[in-house]
Amino acid sequence: MDISRESRQRRVLKTDMASTQQRVAVCADNRFTKKKPPLQRLRLVLFLLAVPLLLIVSLMLGPSGIGFPDLDSPVGSAIASLRFSRMLMGMMTGAALAASGVVFQALLRNPLAEPYVLGVSGGAGLGATVSILAGASLALPLSLPVVAFVSAVLTLLLVYGIASQGSAGQPSVYSLILSGVIVSAICSSIIMFLVSTASVDGMHNVIWWMLGSLQPASTAQQQFSALLIVGGLAGCWVLSSRLNALVLGREMAHYQGINAGVVIIVGLLFSTLLAATAVSLSGMIGFVGLIVPHVMRASFGPDHRRLLPLAALGGGVFLVICDAVARTILAPVEIPVGVVTALVGGPFFLLILQRRMKQAWIA
Amino acid sequence: MKMAENALTFLDVSAGYRHHKVLDSVSFSLKAGELVSLIGPNGSGKSTLLKTAAAFIKPLEGKVELFGRDVSHLPPRERAALLGIVPQKLESPMAFTVEQIVTNGRVASMGLFRPATSSDHDLVERAMIYTDVLAMRDRFFGELSGGEQQRVALAMVLAQEPKLIMLDESISHLDINHRNEVLQILLKLNREEQLTILLVSHDLSLSAAISDRLILMQDGAIRAAGIPKDVLKADLLSGVYNCDLQVRQDLYTGALQVSGPIEGQKRSSPTGCRVHVIAGGGSGIELFRRLLLEGHRVTAGVLNLLDSDAEAARALNIEAVFDQPFSPIGAPALQRAGRLSEAADAVIVSHVPFGAGNLVNLDLAAEALKQGRRVYIANGISGRDYTSGKLATQKVEALFNDGAVEWESLHELLTVLHENQK
Numbered sequence: 174m175d176i177s178r179e180s181r182q183r184r185v186l187k188t189d190m191a192s193t194q195q196r197v198a199v200c201a202d203n204r205f206t207k208k209k210p211p212l213q214r215l216r217l218v219l220f221l222l223a224v225p226l227l228l229i230v231s232l233m234l235g236p237s238g239i240g241f242p243d244l245d246s247p248v249g250s251a252i253a254s255l256r257f258s259r260m261l262m263g264m265m266t267g268a269a270l271a272a273s274g275v276v277f278q279a280l281l282r283n284p285l286a287e288p289y290v291l292g293v294s295g296g297a298g299l300g301a302t303v304s305i306l307a308g309a310s311l312a313l314p315l316s317l318p319v320v321a322f323v324s325a326v327l328t329l330l331l332v333y334g335i336a337s338q339g340s341a342g343q344p345s346v347y348s349l350i351l352s353g354v355i356v357s358a359i360c361s362s363i364i365m366f367l368v369s370t371a372s373v374d375g376m377h378n379v380i381w382w383m384l385g386s387l388q389p390a391s392t393a394q395q396q397f398s399a400l401l402i403v404g405g406l407a408g409c410w411v412l413s414s415r416l417n418a419l420v421l422g423r424e425m426a427h428y429q430g431i432n433a434g435v436v437i438i439v440g441l442l443f444s445t446l447l448a449a450t451a452v453s454l455s456g457m458i459g460f461v462g463l464i465v466p467h468v469m470r471a472s473f474g475p476d477h478r479r480l481l482p483l484a485a486l487g488g489g490v491f492l493v494i495c496d497a498v499a500r501t502i503l504a505p506v507e508i509p510v511g512v513v514t515a516l517v518g519g520p521f522f523l524l525i526l527q528r529r530m531k532q533a534w535i536a
Numbered sequence: 537m538k539m540a541e542n543a544l545t546f547l548d549v550s551a552g553y554r555h556h557k558v559l560d561s562v563s564f565s566l567k568a569g570e571l572v573s574l575i576g577p578n579g580s581g582k583s584t585l586l587k588t589a590a591a592f593i594k595p596l597e598g599k600v601e602l603f604g605r606d607v608s609h610l611p612p613r614e615r616a617a618l619l620g621i622v623p624q625k626l627e628s629p630m631a632f633t634v635e636q637i638v639t640n641g642r643v644a645s646m647g648l649f650r651p652a653t654s655s656d657h658d659l660v661e662r663a664m665i666y667t668d669v670l671a672m673r674d675r676f677f678g679e680l681s682g683g684e685q686q687r688v689a690l691a692m693v694l695a696q697e698p699k700l701i702m703l704d705e706s707i708s709h710l711d712i713n714h715r716n717e718v719l720q721i722l723l724k725l726n727r728e729e730q731l732t733i734l735l736v737s738h739d740l741s742l743s744a745a746i747s748d749r750l751i752l753m754q755d756g757a758i759r760a761a762g763i764p765k766d767v768l769k770a771d772l773l774s775g776v777y778n779c780d781l782q783v784r785q786d787l788y789t790g791a792l793q794v795s796g797p798i799e800g801q802k803r804s805s806p807t808g809c810r811v812h813v814i815a816g817g818g819s820g821i822e823l824f825r826r827l828l829l830e831g832h833r834v835t836a837g838v839l840n841l842l843d844s845d846a847e848a849a850r851a852l853n854i855e856a857v858f859d860q861p862f863s864p865i866g867a868p869a870l871q872r873a874g875r876l877s878e879a880a881d882a883v884i885v886s887h888v889p890f891g892a893g894n895l896v897n898l899d900l901a902a903e904a905l906k907q908g909r910r911v912y913i914a915n916g917i918s919g920r921d922y923t924s925g926k927l928a929t930q931k932v933e934a935l936f937n938d939g940a941v942e943w944e945s946l947h948e949l950l951t952v953l954h955e956n957q958k
Contacts, residue, residue, distance in 0.1 A: 421626060421640065427590065427591075428623075428693075429643055430645070531676075
């Protein structure tokens with residue numbers, strides 16, 4: 174069977190050499206080779222079917238009991254609306270983190286990259302800590318997320334500025350990662366110092382914020398964050414064909430007519446916007462931004478035009494499920510969702526990656 | 537109209553990296569539809585020239601024009617429609633399939649918002665057919681062999697549809713069948729679609745056979761340019777590549793064949809002659825290396841310990857006489873060196889500077905000359921004579937009068953040694 178396929182292609186090559194007219198006809202036809210691997214398509218269908226199912230399951234889970242709450246009673250409808258808005262929070266946060274991770278891994282060409290790698294977490298955490306300890310978060314309703322967001326973006330600019338020093342405005346991937354790690358470390362030292370000198374109340378608030386939770390934020394903040402996240406996702410998705418080219422290296426991307434420097438800066442800005450919005454919305458939730466991109470890449474291939482929306486969807490659903498588990502399993506106690514993402518997601522994803530890592534990265 | 541147009545023009549371009557200038561006021565032009573090979577030794581600036589042509593490196597001085605337009609002001613998308621570069625090696629850390637890689641060639645012309653059209657698909661398809669990678673379209677790029685990856689890279693650049701294509705030693709990894717196929721594709725595109733091709737190549741004979749012109753680079757400058765016959769001259773190439781090269785013309789086909797010393801030698805004589813080298817101050821390292829490579833048996837001395845030539849002699853296992861560092865050469869060492877020198881067929885004096893301390897080494901040469909052995913002394917003695925009263929210069933002049941031979945380039949010296957050996 175293989176042999177006949179090979180010989181048919183030979184024939185195509187010959188006709189192709191013979192006349193240009195015929196060549197186009199043969200190519201447009203594609204009858205010999207144009208076939209998506211059926212397994213991958215099956216996987217995609219299963220995934221898309223699983224998404225609404227899992228979301229419905231998440232609505233059935235909660236500390237008040239398993240199953241749909243009674244919408245006719247006022248308590249039931251309040252519970253239902255709470256679960257629904259937590260689902261929205263989870264979708265937004267998870268999608269933002271996962272998409273941001275995809276973009277960071279592509280721009281930095283590094284499987285260890287994640288949304289927090291360039292100091293977003295450190296910067297946002299420091300801003301939030303200062304804001305909480307100064308008591309500003311109680312005085313002004315939106316101050317905590319805004320401060321966290323602004324300090325995250327400022328940190329990115331600082332990291333980028335440091336990395337660009339002495340390289341003619343074009344920081345290398347390694348200097349970006351290194352300066353990100355260094356700035357993050359400095360930020361977390363300052364946070365630890367502030368926390369250690371803070372009052373018990375302040376310390377408690379900071380630590381809870383840093384553990385992350387999907388407690389619904391104010392409606393105004395949710396709407397604003399949704400706007401930013403949708404904008405950020407769209408921005409990243411527009412860049413996705415450029416991300417494909419950039420994976421081959423900045424030089425090759427340049428030869429293919431891509432303004433690599435601009436794509437890198439814009440991509441970093443969009444993905445930091447996503448991560449910073451997620452952090453300001455739900456605190457620091459780890460693991461989603463690192464692992465979900467890997468698993469989705471291993472399952473559906475590295476083409477970013479597909480990968481980016483799929484990863485956003487996958488990250489959102491994953492976080493929603495984790496949150497449902499976190500609030501149900503030890504009810505009425507709620508475990509921090511960040512604990513569940515790693516504890517439950519870790520082994521599951523390890524299994525997938527072990528079998529399919531080859532489909533994501535070249536060792 | 538097309539014939540007159542220049543595809544690529546370099547006007548006095550100097551370029552390089554920080555603190556390190558690679559190209560030094562390079563000027564040349566490629567006519568549209570030409571096939572030109574860029575040749576030259578490693579590190580002569582060929583790849584930098586390609587990077588400068590694609591505006592990946594900005595020239596420090598001068599101007600690069602692509603089809604009459606200043607490349608530094610060309611929007612990236614238009615530049616990519618004019619110029620495509622096939623790299624030495626394409627690397628993808630993520631597991632892209634072959635088809636996904638080739639589709640990258642369309643990325644600039646597809647723009648940010650327009651999805652791929654059927655003509656994009658056709659171009660990708662055609663590029664894969666041309667390069668015979670269609671059968672592996674769903675395989676992972678990273679799992680292919682080096683030559684297959686090269687063909688995929690070429691397919692990607694062909695899908696880009698540039699009017700000028702530059703191949704950076706891209707066909708050297710291909711097996712003979714696919715090399716010929718790829719060359720045929722390139723020649724066909726060159727012939728039928730006026731594709732201009734710049735081929736960076738180390739296969740001089742192949743370049744001569746297929747190119748309209750050759751450009752020979754050396755140390756960041758263009759040493760020679762013209763039709764293959766004018767560039768492939770044995771003496772010119774031997775000087776540029778710093779080794780012995782022959783150029784022959786095939787009697788039947790007229791093809792030029794460049795062959796190197798290895799082909800000529802055929803491992804005929806494992807032992808060359810025995811030579812004694814008088815060196816010092818690092819002037820002997822290259823000499824040692826080349827003499828050993830040519831199969832000569834080398835001895836050296838007297839060398840001061842800690843001198844870089846002494847270190848080199850020890851590292852290369854050369855039998856040598858050493859004396860105390862930073863002090864004049866003593867009589868016992870000189871005597872031992874004399875015995876080594878007597879056993880040698882020839883004595884070579886490197887471009888070593890002479891002072892009062894090592895002046896006596898020249899006596900070894902005088903002794904050898906008296907015994908009727910050949911002595912080769914590097915030129916320009918007066919420039920490195922630090923003895924009071926120019927004693928070294930006087931001694932060397934006397935040696936020349938007695939029949940010592942003056943040498944300038946290593947290549948020349950090795951040729952003479954080789955001839956005398958026969």
